[in-house]
Amino acid sequence: MKRSTTTSVRKSSVASLALAAATTMAMFGSGTASAAIASEAVSPLKDGRIGYVLTDRYWAVYETKDSKTECPQGMNDGPREQFKILFPDNGTKRTVLETQLKREGDQWHPSTSPEQFTFKEAKGDLSYGMNLDGKVGPNDFQTPDGQKGIDNQLYRVIGCIANYRSSGTIYHFENEFMRRYDNTRVVIELSGVDNLTNDNDVTVTTYRGLDPLVTDATGNSFIPGGTQRIDMRWGKDYIATLKGKIVDGVLTTEPIDRAEVPWGVTFNTSGYQVFRGMRFQLKLTPQGAEGVMAGYVDVDDFTHHLNTSWSTHHHSYGQLSSQSEYRAMRRLADGYPDPKTGANTAISSAVTVKFTQVYIERPNTEPKTIVSKN
Amino acid sequence: MRRLRSLAPVLLSATLCALAGASVQAATGEYWQSPTSTDKEDYVRAPMPPGFQVIATELEGPVFADAKGRTLYTWPLKNLRNGATGDRKKSGVSTCDDKVYQETSGYMSPYPPGLLLPELDKRPSCQQVWPPVVAAADAKPVGKKWTIIDRKDGTKQWAYDGLPLYISSMDHKPGDVLGGTRGVGRGGGSGVVRIPAGPTPDIPPELAMEPTVTGHMLVNHKGYSVYVSDKDAPGKSNCDAKCLTQWSPIIAPETAKEQGEWTVIERSPGVKQWAFRKQPLYTYIQDSRIHSLSGSDVPGWHNAYTQRALPPPKEFTVQDSRIGQVLADSHGKTIYIYSCTDDALDQLACDNPTTTQVYRMAICGNGDPKVCQETFPYVPAAADAKAESRFWTVMTIDPNTGHLATEGQPGAMHVWAYRDRPVYTYGPDRRPGDADGDAFGEFNGYRDGFKAFWLRDDFLDNASL
Numbered sequence: 001m002k003r004s005t006t007t008s009v010r011k012s013s014v015a016s017l018a019l020a021a022a023t024t025m026a027m028f029g030s031g032t033a034s035a036a037i038a039s040e041a042v043s044p045l046k047d048g049r050i051g052y053v054l055t056d057r058y059w060a061v062y063e064t065k066d067s068k069t070e071c072p073q074g075m076n077d078g079p080r081e082q083f084k085i086l087f088p089d090n091g092t093k094r095t096v097l098e099t100q101l102k103r104e105g106d107q108w109h110p111s112t113s114p115e116q117f118t119f120k121e122a123k124g125d126l127s128y129g130m131n132l133d134g135k136v137g138p139n140d141f142q143t144p145d146g147q148k149g150i151d152n153q154l155y156r157v158i159g160c161i162a163n164y165r166s167s168g169t170i171y172h173f174e175n176e177f178m179r180r181y182d183n184t185r186v187v188i189e190l191s192g193v194d195n196l197t198n199d200n201d202v203t204v205t206t207y208r209g210l211d212p213l214v215t216d217a218t219g220n221s222f223i224p225g226g227t228q229r230i231d232m233r234w235g236k237d238y239i240a241t242l243k244g245k246i247v248d249g250v251l252t253t254e255p256i257d258r259a260e261v262p263w264g265v266t267f268n269t270s271g272y273q274v275f276r277g278m279r280f281q282l283k284l285t286p287q288g289a290e291g292v293m294a295g296y297v298d299v300d301d302f303t304h305h306l307n308t309s310w311s312t313h314h315h316s317y318g319q320l321s322s323q324s325e326y327r328a329m330r331r332l333a334d335g336y337p338d339p340k341t342g343a344n345t346a347i348s349s350a351v352t353v354k355f356t357q358v359y360i361e362r363p364n365t366e367p368k369t370i371v372s373k374n
Numbered sequence: 375m376r377r378l379r380s381l382a383p384v385l386l387s388a389t390l391c392a393l394a395g396a397s398v399q400a401a402t403g404e405y406w407q408s409p410t411s412t413d414k415e416d417y418v419r420a421p422m423p424p425g426f427q428v429i430a431t432e433l434e435g436p437v438f439a440d441a442k443g444r445t446l447y448t449w450p451l452k453n454l455r456n457g458a459t460g461d462r463k464k465s466g467v468s469t470c471d472d473k474v475y476q477e478t479s480g481y482m483s484p485y486p487p488g489l490l491l492p493e494l495d496k497r498p499s500c501q502q503v504w505p506p507v508v509a510a511a512d513a514k515p516v517g518k519k520w521t522i523i524d525r526k527d528g529t530k531q532w533a534y535d536g537l538p539l540y541i542s543s544m545d546h547k548p549g550d551v552l553g554g555t556r557g558v559g560r561g562g563g564s565g566v567v568r569i570p571a572g573p574t575p576d577i578p579p580e581l582a583m584e585p586t587v588t589g590h591m592l593v594n595h596k597g598y599s600v601y602v603s604d605k606d607a608p609g610k611s612n613c614d615a616k617c618l619t620q621w622s623p624i625i626a627p628e629t630a631k632e633q634g635e636w637t638v639i640e641r642s643p644g645v646k647q648w649a650f651r652k653q654p655l656y657t658y659i660q661d662s663r664i665h666s667l668s669g670s671d672v673p674g675w676h677n678a679y680t681q682r683a684l685p686p687p688k689e690f691t692v693q694d695s696r697i698g699q700v701l702a703d704s705h706g707k708t709i710y711i712y713s714c715t716d717d718a719l720d721q722l723a724c725d726n727p728t729t730t731q732v733y734r735m736a737i738c739g740n741g742d743p744k745v746c747q748e749t750f751p752y753v754p755a756a757a758d759a760k761a762e763s764r765f766w767t768v769m770t771i772d773p774n775t776g777h778l779a780t781e782g783q784p785g786a787m788h789v790w791a792y793r794d795r796p797v798y799t800y801g802p803d804r805r806p807g808d809a810d811g812d813a814f815g816e817f818n819g820y821r822d823g824f825k826a827f828w829l830r831d832d833f834l835d836n837a838s839l
Binding site: 079080083089093094095096097100101102104105106108181182183211233234235237262264267270271272304307308309311312313316 | 483484485491563695697717736737814815818831835
């Protein structure tokens, strides 16, 4: 066993999203044999509590092998491609101000004004996620195993942006850096649990953990039984409490109005995502939890996170135009209307997640109060 | 665009952290050296060419200066995304000359080269901004580090440790180190910046000095923080068996020699421990990362520094944030620093009011100064306000242009500046400690953008390099 904070976690250790999702769905229907052995005597469930630490998270994107089903027009253009269209290399001398700085300004101050690029939304009605509004509507998806009413309009936006697909850099590096940096450590604790198989009233609390993930000797697989100290000093904004129930080994929580999830990457960034109506659906075992974290991501916050976490250079790796993505998100936003304008401020989304069991250690002192000179 | 934040009330504690009585300053709560402190980093004396000197500076410690007291800088080569620029060590060549660059280099991915730089009619050459330290025609190298190179124009230039030396057009008084710093804004995708040159710190080989945003931190040879204890007496450790389960004395070798502020105490027969300014030194067993301040959370223990910067404006505050603590204004709003280097081969700065403002205006307002003032407003100051630190000054700014205002100009603002660059808050930050404007701008805020003024970062390297 070793504790890893290095970059040694290989991409190959993470199943492709399609495979992971398929596995998740298969697990949902696979009975409860493993959970059934989770008796108090042998499981890490102690005093009705069990903790898990996040090891994998991917924006849920339905992918076919050649992408022609969901992206028949191909992938969207990114900053480099759009720059060449806007400013063709035809001998015209242009200024930094009218080109580079204009593009950067548009990125940092996005608008919904029309642009000359055609955005390629993901097609079809298959995707992953949860039914967030309790309805089955014409714009909803169904999962590959037939669950209807899936709300995941974010998939329409990002499904044909290479960066978010399983070969994309954001897909890879958001997980790479989540594993490397402790500031983005997400821990959940289930409490009030009588039984990991069926319990109609449990509480789920989210925290930021403080410790590296525990891997096996290869450094590529996460193993249960580690310890995570809870960050009660700097991480108070990441504490959220959700009520839920466990049915046949699957935890489903009620939504929480607003949750902030640490989502820093590299380059000294410490960003976070804002979810409205966030909820979990997780297949539980004593060793781990796997499934979906779903909710409505705030469009402004999602774009802010993208821009502050990844530079235009990084957007370019995966043909991700922040400006075009913002317009599409605004257009397809389907939740949390602005009370004044009526325009939706958030868009339905889903993140496929995988957790590994950990023991949670709380600080033995009261959280520090904010210190001010004055 | 606005960050949508809940407006939950936040209770601000008015708790003042007691200053440590020791000459080594506490890190928690107070990050700065007392104005009455005489602590200065010592350095290894070595022969210098005639006319040069070492000047003790507030944040950078001892730096080389010319006869007029002007700080000397180097410009080390650095790789950018699409190429490298700067001076190549020991190449004998200065790449900072009288050429006035007209176009971008294209090193700033993803943008192509050949874009016309802004305000070309006002653009200086590299050597106008960074005049070379000229050597006399008959000057001779001194030691192994002070050498002389030939410039393209036939003049000679001093070099130190294989890198040509320059002075900065931003420095005006002896002790100014406004042209560049080892402690701020050099991370991530920053441009190729100039850094002050200085002598080797006088530190035992078991230890090292780490530049941080508020001073020079002592660390061990692996980068782990070094601490002192209030319970120790001068030249005597009182760290007993229980204490030793948490704190490891920094062992001095049998051959260790006392020098200057460094002494050796004998813990037990044959076991020696380093002491600095008579205070025995330790590492903290529970530090899991380098450059940590966590040990200072333990009552009576403090990070050790060779010297620290002097305090910022009195009305400023320190606030808890998501990964540590930030410097904030009197309302608790996080302070931000703007950094900018352009994409010409000479990588001139564009981060102060004497330079073009088009880069900053693009980021903070898409070219609109009014949007800029909403997104990243200046931090107002009284016209006659003073700070203990020479780095904190009051500037008179025309907010519509971002340039210095003329005397009596209508609409001009008195604003706080750090190192002769205005500082800002972020409009959408709602609660004390919010730092949502961090990394706002090109390359995560390092290249043409805003970084929060992190004083403490328990996870990343925002408060050190």
